[in-house]
Amino acid sequence: MHTNPYVPIPVEVAKIITEVTTKDIKTFRFAFINKEDEENFNYLPGQFAELSIFGKGESPIGIASSPTQKGYLEFTVQRAGTVTSELHSMEEGTLMGVRGPLGNTWPIEYLKGKNIVVVGGGFAFTTLRSLINYMIHDDNRSQFGNITVVYGAREPGLLIYKDELALWEKRTDLALNVTVDKGDADWKGREGFVPAVCKDVAPSSENAVAVICGPPIMIRFTLPVFFDLGFSKDNIYTSLEMRMKCGIGKCGRCNVGHKYVCKDGPVFSLAELDKLTKEY
Amino acid sequence: MEKKVIKKDALAGIVKKLAGQMPVYAPVQDQDNVLFKILEQGMEPMLDFGNTRNAPKNCFFPQAETMLKYFRTERGRELAGVVEGAPEAVLFGVRPCDARSFILLDYVFDDPKYKDTYYMERRRKTAIVTLACVHPPSTTCFCTSVGGHPMSSEGADIVLADLGDRYLAESLTDKGAAILKKFGDLANADDAALAKKKELSEKSEKEIKSIIPGNDIKPWLDANFDNPFWDTIHKSCLACGTCTYLCPTCHCFDITDEVKRDGGRRIRSWDSCMSWLFTQETSGHNPRTSQKERWRQRLLHKFRYFVDNYHAIACVGCGRCVQYCPVNIDIRKIVTDISKL
Numbered sequence: 001m002h003t004n005p006y007v008p009i010p011v012e013v014a015k016i017i018t019e020v021t022t023k024d025i026k027t028f029r030f031a032f033i034n035k036e037d038e039e040n041f042n043y044l045p046g047q048f049a050e051l052s053i054f055g056k057g058e059s060p061i062g063i064a065s066s067p068t069q070k071g072y073l074e075f076t077v078q079r080a081g082t083v084t085s086e087l088h089s090m091e092e093g094t095l096m097g098v099r100g101p102l103g104n105t106w107p108i109e110y111l112k113g114k115n116i117v118v119v120g121g122g123f124a125f126t127t128l129r130s131l132i133n134y135m136i137h138d139d140n141r142s143q144f145g146n147i148t149v150v151y152g153a154r155e156p157g158l159l160i161y162k163d164e165l166a167l168w169e170k171r172t173d174l175a176l177n178v179t180v181d182k183g184d185a186d187w188k189g190r191e192g193f194v195p196a197v198c199k200d201v202a203p204s205s206e207n208a209v210a211v212i213c214g215p216p217i218m219i220r221f222t223l224p225v226f227f228d229l230g231f232s233k234d235n236i237y238t239s240l241e242m243r244m245k246c247g248i249g250k251c252g253r254c255n256v257g258h259k260y261v262c263k264d265g266p267v268f269s270l271a272e273l274d275k276l277t278k279e280y
Numbered sequence: 281m282e283k284k285v286i287k288k289d290a291l292a293g294i295v296k297k298l299a300g301q302m303p304v305y306a307p308v309q310d311q312d313n314v315l316f317k318i319l320e321q322g323m324e325p326m327l328d329f330g331n332t333r334n335a336p337k338n339c340f341f342p343q344a345e346t347m348l349k350y351f352r353t354e355r356g357r358e359l360a361g362v363v364e365g366a367p368e369a370v371l372f373g374v375r376p377c378d379a380r381s382f383i384l385l386d387y388v389f390d391d392p393k394y395k396d397t398y399y400m401e402r403r404r405k406t407a408i409v410t411l412a413c414v415h416p417p418s419t420t421c422f423c424t425s426v427g428g429h430p431m432s433s434e435g436a437d438i439v440l441a442d443l444g445d446r447y448l449a450e451s452l453t454d455k456g457a458a459i460l461k462k463f464g465d466l467a468n469a470d471d472a473a474l475a476k477k478k479e480l481s482e483k484s485e486k487e488i489k490s491i492i493p494g495n496d497i498k499p500w501l502d503a504n505f506d507n508p509f510w511d512t513i514h515k516s517c518l519a520c521g522t523c524t525y526l527c528p529t530c531h532c533f534d535i536t537d538e539v540k541r542d543g544g545r546r547i548r549s550w551d552s553c554m555s556w557l558f559t560q561e562t563s564g565h566n567p568r569t570s571q572k573e574r575w576r577q578r579l580l581h582k583f584r585y586f587v588d589n590y591h592a593i594a595c596v597g598c599g600r601c602v603q604y605c606p607v608n609i610d611i612r613k614i615v616t617d618i619s620k621l
């Protein structure tokens with residue numbers, strides 16, 4: 001293993017899944033080239049990695065797989081600029097690099113023994129998916145209380161991880177609420193915005209923690225719902241995004257106040273965010 | 281550690297000779313500027329200069345450097361090699377403010393969790409020889425207001441003080457002692473030399489006329505992120521980045537890839553928080569929308585955030601940003617104005 005934190009770990013694109021009808025969001029499964037790298041890549045849900053394509057650059061992307069899924073890593077990426085477009089044009093079998101795991105994690109130890117409410121909007125569902133798969137794994141499920149999930153997208157074709165959603169739907173130890181802003185002819189599920197669905201589902205704040213990720217507008221309207229339900233700022237967590245380069249707190253790019261989102265984040269409780277400058 | 285004296289006219293020759301044995305970075309005249317450069321064969325360092333235009337951070341954290349190389353294969357682009365390793369070297373003629381800057385840069389690059397391999401290798405292998413300021417070189421010097429002193433040995437492996445007819449040379453670390461041995465046979469310092477240094481030190485401190493309340497503004501900065509004062513300082517700023525590039529403590533960088541036909545390299549180069557691109561995201565969102573937010577970031581990073589993280593102000597009072605800002609924005613005045621609010 002390299003001790004130089006800027007050297008990417010070599011991986012192979014093992015599988016590509018096109019998640020949405022607009023085709024601009026794909027999940028990439030990477031297999032490690034070296035067994036040793038695989039063994040050393042110890043991560044927890046909430047962390048991210050720099051996807052590294054020589055000649056194009058690097059992009060920080062949340063890890064969408066769960067550490068309980070052995071042998072590979074998954075990332076769900078929206079096509080945006082240079083690196084993500086190159087990634088989208090790749091085929092299975094291509095070699096590239098991953099630098100990580102980076103950043104902090106969802107507060108797993110703190111979540112243990114509590115009821116967990118997971119709220120996601122759009123494709124920001126990635127590290128939440130990691131968290132859910134981690135919690136419902138046979139080895140871990142008994143350590144968490146009730147698990148309630150609210151997940152929404154604009155339309156049915158934009159929901160990601162559809163096969164997994166179908167499996168979760170069948171489980172009795174997880175309350176799944178999938179919603180779309182506007183359904184189509186085939187849509188039999190819920191319609192409505194995420195904040196409204198949260199209000200409707202009304203998870204109890206008793207011994208509970210909410211973990212929320214999504215577009216800023218969704219977060220803005222969802223938080224008051226949780227405050228009304230009695231969730232304190234210590235018990236609401238979210239993940240921040242800032243432009244990044246190094247991912248290890250050196251290039252000076254991603255600070256919010258005195259915290260570097262790459263190194264001290266990306267996960268923060270609302271109570272922690274209240275203490276920082278509002279510049280993100 | 282050792283205390284020696286060096287004859288006044290011998291020092292330049294000693295450094296010239298040392299430069300024949302290992303890389304020596306030292307101040308040299310380059311057209312209108314004095315810059316830190318590697319001494320070429322037969323070159324002598326400048327000893328009579330105010331301060332260099334560029335900060336010595338270049339030696340450990342160059343303006344641009346290759347991090348790694350890659351090549352194209354049928355299966356993609358693969359790592360060809362990592363550019364690592366540095367020879368033992370000497371950084372000679374560093375002013376005390378700039379020597380202190382390395383202690384501040386170490387907090388960032390020598391973080392307990394992530395070591396910056398490139399910076400650290402050069403840093404570990406390089407001995408720093410400080411040339412104390414028996415007279416503050418410029419009216420813009422304000423080291424004493426931010427935790428420094430014109431004759432300080434902080435950050436140095438060897439500190440030299442010009443006593444008039446000779447230099448007092450003190451080694452402070454093992455690395456310094458090893459280099460001082462290479463200076464040749466030197467006489468031990470007598471009590472008169474040490475007393476003279478003390479006297480010069482007190483005098484030099486008094487000669488610093490630029491005093492700012494550097495330590496007093498933190499509570500105001502903590503409480504006033506949204507104060508209308510921030511609308512007043514950035515108006516003339518051109519976002520040229522001069523202040524950040526010349527600053528010995530500014531460490532922000534960019535990482536970019538250079539592409540050639542069969543491969544290429546990944547490069548790190550200095551970047552600046554004064555540029556709008558610094559925080560611009562692909563979506564178009566930018567948390568710092570105008571020069572106001574960028575100037576506030578620059579000041580808060582130095583006088584608030586760095587203090588929160590490392591209990592030190594990230595300014596060593598070298599005065600370069602004051603001297604070379606094309607529109608005369610003066611960080612001393614800003615700090616002073618804040619202290620009156």
Ligand SMILES: Cc1cc2nc3c(=O)[nH]c(=O)nc-3n(C[C@H](O)[C@H](O)[C@H](O)COP(=O)(O)OP(=O)(O)OC[C@H]3O[C@@H](n4cnc5c(N)ncnc54)[C@H](O)[C@@H]3O)c2cc1C
Pocket residue numbers: 048057058059060061062063076077078079080081082083084085126240241242243244245266560561562563
């Ligand atoms: C912690 C974290 C997790 C993320 N997780 C995901 C995810 O799971 N899926 C996903 O699709 N996107 C995610 N993003 C956003 C993603 O990083 C950007 O969309 C991506 O970097 C754009 O890179 P590009 O090269 O395609 O675009 P360009 O416009 O060419 O960007 C150039 C470079 O700027 C930087 N950059 C630009 N925008 C951002 C940004 N919003 N955040 C961070 N760096 C940026 C990157 O270094 C990028 O390579 C995440 C961002 C962060 C900070």
Ligand code: SF4
Pocket residue numbers: 523526527528529530582594595596597598599600601602611
């Ligand atoms: S902020 Fe200005 S005075 Fe302070 S160390 Fe940087 S360049 Fe020197």
Ligand code: SF4
Pocket residue numbers: 516517518519520521522523524554604605606607608609
């Ligand atoms: S040197 Fe002056 S003009 Fe240039 S970015 Fe700094 S403050 Fe602005």
Ligand code: FES
Pocket residue numbers: 243244245246247248249250251252253254255260261262263
């Ligand atoms: S990405 Fe470089 S400091 Fe956070």
